[in-house]
Amino acid sequence: MGDLFSGMAEGHEQLAPGAWLLRGFARDVASTLLADVARVAQVAPFRHLVTPGGYTMSVAMTNCGRIGWTSEARGYRYASSDPGTGRQWPDLPESFADLARRAAEAAGFADFDPDACLINRYVPGARLSLHQDRDENDRTAPIVSVSLGVPAVFQFGGLSRSDKPARYRLEHGDVVVWGGPSRFAYHGVLPVAEGFHPETGNLRINITFRKVF
């Protein structure tokens, strides 16, 4: 097996045009990120949202930043306050903003300034079926996704749901960035296996940054 991307920085794997897996990119700040996740969750608790189809999601979610993604019986939407508490979402921690900006830059997207940050918590068995992120108005900004805790298998496909997705094992500190021609790529997470990570126990935490406006 040869090196398909010789000359590229170690640990940066191209998944598709405009899509990169930055292996271990957030490893050195992972503890700080997790501490900030805990702080956010204290103000905006994780909840299991209900899809418009009436099913309760296996992944628990919360948000920080100016606006947050939510799902309700009536539909998906970005909201400036937490429907669970009525309060505004907590501010985007500095550690989040800095990491998101640097990861986007490393993937070729300059000046990424996310206004939305969705935090997903997976227990063993939790999953996110194949979908597109398409509730954002800014179609030029990338998606930045940070994996923490127990590993998971990430599916990354094409622009059509029928395109067979490739699978990548994402570990603590890995970051995936996709934008440009891959901005609307289908992606998902297979059911998370039982596991243990010293910083999260049996949980997987994912932090996803988007620019809505």
Add this chain to the structure above:
DNA sequence: CAGTGCCG
């Protein structure tokens, strides 16, 4: 509107 889910 709803496929970020279920069925098979």
Add this chain to the structure above:
DNA sequence: AGAG
């Protein structure tokens, strides 16, 4: 296991 995973198409539709």
